[in-house]
Amino acid sequence: MKKILFLALLVSFTLFNSCSVDDNTADFQVEFLPIETVEIPAEFNFGETHEITVTYKRPTTCHSFSSFQYVPEENNVRNVAVINFVTLGNDCETLEDDLQSESFSFSVLDTEPYTFKFWQGKDASGQDMYLIYEVPVNN
Template sequence: MKKILFLALVAGLTLFSSCSVDDNTADFQFEFIPIETVEMPEEFNFGDTHTISVTYKRPSTCHSFSNFQYLQETGNVRTIAVVNFVTSGNDCEALEDDFKTETFSFSVLDDEPYTFRFWQGKDDNGQDMYLIYEVSVNN
């Protein structure tokens, strides 16, 4: 019985190792998508959790929302970018005006104002552009 279990384990490991993620044949990638608009409170209440809505333009039928890249920088500065999961293939269709809205929750844990920088792409010189909001906090 132990030999059968061992052989089954070895066969299973062989199957999994043949599907290695290191073989560089991925049919997808992740891509930052510029943020078009943001809906958020004009001010926060200390200790509360607030919902922030972000709208972006989906470039093709092969793009789908993956998550947000959320960076907590020095002090109360937050940088947010939309990340899309993009599948490869010839059946992708370009989209003209397909806007998607995603939300995230933000917990206010400090009584100092917060600065949010929402990534909007790069300018002609390759510099990152941001939509910037400064939000005060009520105690």
Template sequence: MKKILFLALFTCFTIVTSCSVDDGAVVVQFEAIPIESVVIPSEFNLGETYTISVTYKRPTDCHSFSNFEYIAESSNVRTVAVVNLFSTEADCVALVDNIQTQTFNFNVLDTNPYTFKFWQGKDESGEDMYLVYEIPVNN
């Protein structure tokens, strides 16, 4: 019985993995892009909403802004990364100093200071690097 089950699963796996998905469709993937600089207030007021600007270099003409990866690590620590869609379509052209700016709104809901960590890529040893801002909140 185990041999029959194994043979059935192996056959299904072979059928699924042997099918070609090359139907001419453009393949896209998400890619985190290092943040170059940030415009953020030096302090917040409780209950207000602030626009935060993030600047990054668009690497190729096959990259386009998708969204922010925004992670609330704790009640007052936020990690932010720029996410681009990257088309694996042929012939991407590398861009030199193609600076892009995107913004997001942040609502201040707590009186404790907020820490923002903006992703800047990885260092030589593969560790994540961040621009870190601690923003105090006025009541």
């Protein structure tokens, strides 16, 4: 549902801005930000909903939280990344250690353990890096 809302917002904002007679450039962009830390339960209870909180550094005053990219994969693996809107053309101030926390709810619908991969950016060779947590499920 959050993905659909995000995409609808993104499309409507882009269409609105693309009608400018001055130019056809958008006034914002979307950026993934590396996750610094994660608060996740040590175990889940089957059939319950648990809150997961991530912390990331906001690099400038032009960055604002948009949503999470949440991608389920096979074998109960979940990839999670933080998405920010970045306003362009403004006087952005660089921020030092401006930690932001955001949470999402996770419903446990399987009795097998879940593996969460929280995106931490790319290494020197361009490979994605992740904080990885395997969470067992109590029946």
